[in-house]
Amino acid sequence: MELHLALDQASDLTAQIVHQIRDAIQGGRLEAGARMPPTRLLGTQLGVARKTVTTAYERLVAEGWLHARVGDGTYVAEGLARPAMRMAAAPVLPPAVQRWMAVPTPFLDSGGGARSGFQPGQADTTRFPHEAWSRCVRAALAAERQRPPGVADPAGEMVLRQAIARHIAFTRGVQSMPTDILVTGGAQQGIDLLARLLLGPGAVVAMEDPGYPMARSLFQGLGARVVPVPVDGEGLVVEALPNDATLVYVTPSHQSPLGVPMSLARRQALLDWAALRHAVILEDDYDSEFRYGGQALDALQTLDRHGRVVYLGTFSKTLVANLRCGYLVVPPWLMPAARKVKHLMDWYTPTLIQQALARFLSEGHLLRHIRRSHARHAQRRARLLARLHGDLSPWLEPLPAMAGFHLAARLRVPVASEALVSTARLAGLALATLDPCYATPPATCAGLLLGFGAIDLLDIDPALDRLAMVLSALVPEPAHAT
Template structure:
């Protein structure tokens, strides 16, 4: 690697090398203890005599900037003071930059580090089938060696799109052709892609309130006007949708975060509304693989007769979030433009991951992992509900939910959630609240979002004991009558 120095041939070359190396050290571009290039090599790179570089090094050693080690080379000295960084006057930010700066980045869950944590949206990484995944990655690496040179399909590897089509037909009843599927780097990129695809400057997006804050922040950052739409016991209130909405973002199978499923009548009303208004519905089906009872409702996409629904799926909830695997099922009329958007965003999703994931699905590893995870989630959910309906019931009311791996619980008593979170952290418990999900936060809807995907069954009771202790300190129960 070359050391970047720019020399003026008409000036003192040795002095220039000394000054530029000294400046690089003071600015931090050359770190303490880093090895300097050999004098012969640096002289060749700069087009000067080796003696010129040697003399410059000797001066810097004498001044204490460099340290020569006999037989080992020359190094940047330790413990040197750095120049304070000069902060230029802030420029006038373009309107788009100002808009992004004003967007609040949501914080959805515990930061980690506590002994106990109810982390929403987190899968149990300890139970991930690492051996099976490693075999699939090795097979994908072998296949990559045979891949011809050139760019891949922006929509994704056909072998993975076929595997996804089979998977969602089996698990969700979606009859989609592989050519309708576009592979993304996680669900968030799928939301980003659809937003770029259908939203123009000043476009209106309708969202559930409460709703997924990462999607809301993204739409706002793109300059869209996000209109919050209330959610009741049947899901999104269709009658409250703004007439000028271009995009409706919904989580109908397991409303995020409250958990209520959208009823069949409400689903049909939403589809009819979108057809009349020529709007696009983005259906985020983020964790519906995990159901614990009740009749499974069809996805909006299976009911759609007008081609208005884009179905968004992810593997982050069933596998691990760090794999960043997701997909969208796009109506045929939208696919040519969607492919172009994906191509311009990042060309294509890494093919190695796609090949490994395709094999993982085809060999049945994902379905086996889901079945094993479902059994563990059901146990954790049952224990959590038993406590919420038991000794924690004076403070918390669990909201009905039959899918996913989190439960929302409203506070029955007036407790400041920030105080609750702070006190719980002091006792070794990290909590997430419903607050970030509300665009318009009503004081009566304060509550907790209790994720049970990543907490061990044996840790649930000790964690809830701490929660009960904190709640009893903030809102003591009245003494029982004798």
């Protein structure tokens, strides 16, 4: 790597080299202990005699900026204090930057080193079929070597789009052609892509309240006006939707975070509402692969007869979160524009991961992994529910949910969220509350999000024992459960 120095041949070359290296050290561009280029090499790069560079190095060594090691080279000296950066005045932030700075960023806190917890949105990766995935990656690497040069399709590799279409038709009844599939870098990029496509500053987005806070923050950051719509026992209350909404974001299969599925009557009412107002529905089907009872309802996309639904799915929940691969099922009338937005956002999703995932799906590894994981998730869920209906019932009321790998539990007693979370952390327990999911945070803690995807069955009871200890410390004499 070349050391960037720009010399003016009309003045003292040695002094210029000294000053520029000194400035690079003070400015942090040359770190303490960094090895300096050999004098001959730097002289060649700068077009000056080696003696000129040697003299500059000697001056910098004498001043303490550099340290020469006999037979080893010249290095930036250790322990040099860097002057504080001077700024005349704080810069005036552009309005868009101010808007993004004001947007909350939920889920960035990983628990602060707590020993255990019920973190939502995390799947069990302990039994992930690493050997099968490794074989698929090796096969993808071999295929990549045969790829002709050029840019890949922004919508995704056709082999993966075909595999996704087959997978969601089998598991969710979603009706799509491979050409309707657009591969994304996770579900979050899918939300971002559709928001960029449909929304401008001041556009109206309707979403469930409580709802997925990351989506709300993203919409707000893009300048949209987010209208919260209440949720009841049948899901989103369609009658409360604003008439001027351009986009409706919903989680009908397993409402995030409460878990209630949207009833068939509500689904049909929502589809009729969108068709009448030419609005688009973003259906986020984030974790419905895991069901524990009840009848699975058709996806909104399956019931849609007017091309108003964009279906969003992800593999981060069923495989590993770091895979960062999701997909949109886009109506044909919207696909050309969606493909263009994807191209402008990041050209295309990395093809190696796409090829490996396509093989992983086609060879049946994902379905086998889901079947093997289901029993473990069901055991954890059952144990969690037993305690919530048992000794924890004076404090917590679990909400009915038949899918996914988290449970929501309302607090029966008023407790300050900050006190609950901080006290739990002192007890070595990381907790996630429902509060960030509300457009207007409640005065006291609304409840807990208890994820059971990433906690071992044997760790559930000790963690719940600590939770009971925390709750009893904050509310020594709770009301009896009814």
